[in-house]
Amino acid sequence: MNTRHPPSSSASLDALAAFANVARHRSFSAAAREMGVTASALSHGLAQLEVALQLRLLHRTTRSVTPTQAGQALLERLAPALDDVHQALEQARGMSASPHGRLRLNVPRQAARIVLAPVLAAFHEQCPGVVLDIVTDDRLVDIVEGGFDAGIRFGESLADGMIALPLKPIPRFIVVGTPHYFARHGRPRTPGDLQSHLCINRRFPGGSLYRWEFGRQGRRLDVRVNGPLTLDDDTMIVQAALAGIGLAYIYEDLVSSALASGALECVLQDWCPPTEGFYLYYSGRRHLPPALRALIGLLRGE
Known part of the structure; x- marks a missing residue:
């Protein structure tokens, strides 16, 4: 007679959910971050689940974690059921007086x-x-x-x-500069004119420089600008523009007070449509x- 316990008594819902998360992420560390536990605790729990089921569910190497054939079969059956359980629990929590x-x-x-x-x-x-x-x-x-x-x-x-x-x-992006800057360098009439102006570049987190984006009557232009300063912070860009270092491409609401006082002026307005x-x-x-x-x-x- 088979004396093994059925899976329902030896594999808790939490352990099965932990296995599904590790198998989906193919990473103990990523699954642990999502679940708010340590990777070592998660690994230990999964090892206990494999012992309880007498099945190897995961292939582990120093670089990767992948389901075994048995693990993949279990995952395919588990995923829809776990989603149903998760949604049922969330709906129950949603019935409380306050989230x-x-x-x-x-x-x-x-x-x-x-x-x-x-x-x-x-x-x-x-x-x-x-x-x-x-x-x-x-x-x-x-x-x-x-x-x-x-x-x-x-x-x-x-x-x-x-x-x-x-x-x-x-708010849309606009091009602004000080009256003193425009008195010395003139005003750009088209986005292409910006290539002969001093502009404050914006750097993306990955290191690349942002191309200033313009559009009018269905026409779109992305302009690579040049200038004496490259920044990645809106506040510093506004301060640099106010100091007259160059033209800035910035959210309109960030410079609304400077525009109202005349400290900054806007150019190329008809090329600056609302953003998505x-x-x-x-x-x-x-x-x-x-x-x-x-x-x-x-x-x-x-």
Whole structure:
């Protein structure tokens, strides 16, 4: 007679979910970050699961983790069931009087300032039991691997398999300079004229320089500019423009007071259309947490 315990008594739901995460990420460290545990604890738990099932589920090397044939077969059966369990639990949590827990977001600095900052007070009043953990990072980040619930990016930056929700329009980029600069160097009449002007370059996190983007009547131009200064911070770009070092390409709302006072002037306005705007995105494999649903409502003015 077979005296082995059935899997339901020897393999807990947590252990099976941990196996599925490791197999999906093919990495103990990435799965551990998502689950909020250490990689060593996760490895130990998976080893115990293999002993309990008397099956080798993962091939482990110093460089990679891949499912065995038995592990892959188990994963294919487990994934839909675990998703159903996760959604059921999230729906149950959503029935509580107020969302709770931690909501982790990955956003570029500009989105944090323009999109999130104006709704922070309202969010914490609506969801006092939620810790909102915002990581500002201008690099493109895999939010699933990084253990984030959602992110904010421009639409063209989104990875496949993400659910993306458009947010309210954001201020456009404009070209500005001081009256003194224009008195000395003249005013550009077309985007191409910028190549003969002193411009403040913007550096991306990866090191490349941003091409200034323009459009009019369906025509699009990307212009590589030159100048005496390269920066990666909006505040410093505005300060450099105010100092007369060169022309800046910057969000209009960042220089609204300087424009109103006359400290800066705008050129090429008819070449600076509204921007596409940001998107909030999250993995389609995850049920929408109540706290994230509340934040989306505030961001979209619902």
